[in-house]
Amino acid sequence: AALVAMLGGSVLVLCGIIDPAELFSAFSGSTIVLVAAMMVVGSALFHTGIAAKMADVLVKFTGTSENGIMIAFMLVATIISAVCSGVAVVAMLLPIVISVSQRAGVSVSRQLIPMSFAASFGCNLTLMGAASNVVVNGALEDLGVPTMTFFELGKVGIPVSIAGIVFFLTIGKRFLTPGDTSDREYLAEYTGSNKAVEFNAVKAGLCLVILAVLLVAMAIDSDSFPMYLVAAFAAFVLVLTGCISQSDAYKSIDLSTLFIVAGMSAVSTSMSKSGAGALIADTAVNLLGEHPNKLLVLFIILVLVTLLTNAMMNTSCAMLVTPLFIPIVQAFGMNTTAVAIAICVAASAPFLTPVGSGTNTLIVRPGNLKFMDFFRPGLGLTVVILIVSMIFIPIFWPL
Numbered sequence: 193a194a195l196v197a198m199l200g201g202s203v204l205v206l207c208g209i210i211d212p213a214e215l216f217s218a219f220s221g222s223t224i225v226l227v228a229a230m231m232v233v234g235s236a237l238f239h240t241g242i243a244a245k246m247a248d249v250l251v252k253f254t255g256t257s258e259n260g261i262m263i264a265f266m267l268v269a270t271i272i273s274a275v276c277s278g279v280a281v282v283a284m285l286l287p288i289v290i291s292v293s294q295r296a297g298v299s300v301s302r303q304l305i306p307m308s309f310a311a312s313f314g315c316n317l318t319l320m321g322a323a324s325n326v327v328v329n330g331a332l333e334d335l336g337v338p339t340m341t342f343f344e345l346g347k348v349g350i351p352v353s354i355a356g357i358v359f360f361l362t363i364g365k366r367f368l369t370p371g372d373t374s375d376r377e378y379l380a381e382y383t384g385s386n387k388a389v390e391f392n393a394v395k396a397g398l399c400l401v402i403l404a405v406l407l408v409a410m411a412i413d414s415d416s417f418p419m420y421l422v423a424a425f426a427a428f429v430l431v432l433t434g435c436i437s438q439s440d441a442y443k444s445i446d447l448s449t450l451f452i453v454a455g456m457s458a459v460s461t462s463m464s465k466s467g468a469g470a471l472i473a474d475t476a477v478n479l480l481g482e483h484p485n486k487l488l489v490l491f492i493i494l495v496l497v498t499l500l501t502n503a504m505m506n507t508s509c510a511m512l513v514t515p516l517f518i519p520i521v522q523a524f525g526m527n528t529t530a531v532a533i534a535i536c537v538a539a540s541a542p543f544l545t546p547v548g549s550g551t552n553t554l555i556v557r558p559g560n561l562k563f564m565d566f567f568r569p570g571l572g573l574t575v576v577i578l579i580v581s582m583i584f585i586p587i588f589w590p591l
Contacts, residue, residue, distance in 0.1 A: 194448040197455025204462045218457035222420040228445045229423035230283030235444030236436040237287040238383040240399045241391030247291030256296035266310040273314035274321050275411045279550040281311040299372035301559035306360040308551045313356045315540040316349030324506035324539040331514035337528040347588045355580045367568040375560040381443050399435045446557045456547045460504040469512045486591040497538035502548040506539040530589035543570030
């Protein structure tokens, strides 16, 4: 996946669609810093012994059943992602999911995708659940149309989240990778299980304090202290205080994941810079005619944004489509808030590919997951979310 992502970006450079510098600009960008720093934070939970302790406690509540573990972590991921970055949620829960799965004797890889997807659809519970939500709301303000309130998105976010959890506990579970495909060698490095890890109460307590401060700072998401900066500070402090050694911190950062993010950032840039995304959106709208059915317009917007977010990542996608669609639906006499809600929900549905979101990319290496491992359950979940959105959006925001 890393090689394909970088080759895709390289072809775009050779075709003159993006500048050579833009192919590698992501390596100095905030997303790379956030992902790398959160890998260190997650690994520190293992090296201080916290993950093992938490796993022991959680297994008593969840039992050793696959369903029990799955519903527990999906609920936690959904709730926390309502106020915190999905990447941070996955990075924090990843070591605990791995420990619980190993102790319970269930497949690690089968637990990762439901947890990661829950961190994405949980973003629909509040306005601050995802950066894309904030981007959409800002665009509404710039366009002079009514903006969304803090909990307004939750009217559709709650049924979407419930449907997503039920999906994985029923038919969705059948589409997860069979057996355990997790990369044992990488997990041994990441968890420190290839060497004795002793629980240190002082370091464990310090690690938990740092993690709590990190989550609060990310929830506030101040312009002075953006998420990537806070995550980097947390990683530095964890190394300086000995919660994780410098060498273990380096080992926890998976370079293939960073190359995937960088390559797809270049693709995302090209979609916007070349006008390809706008062309797709304009073409779809033009095919609708002058007086289209409003439900059909809503459905097409949901589908288009869902497809684009799997190629562009949610924030870039939201920045592109919101200024395009809102004036058009205004001309159709549609409720702009309903369309904005649809854009938010669809932008937080990167379930078809391992590169649609940093939440997905983080679990690729630990689970040793392939493209189809995401696509099979992701397609079913996408259909479920589209159906739920088409039912509830017109109810709460009449078109």
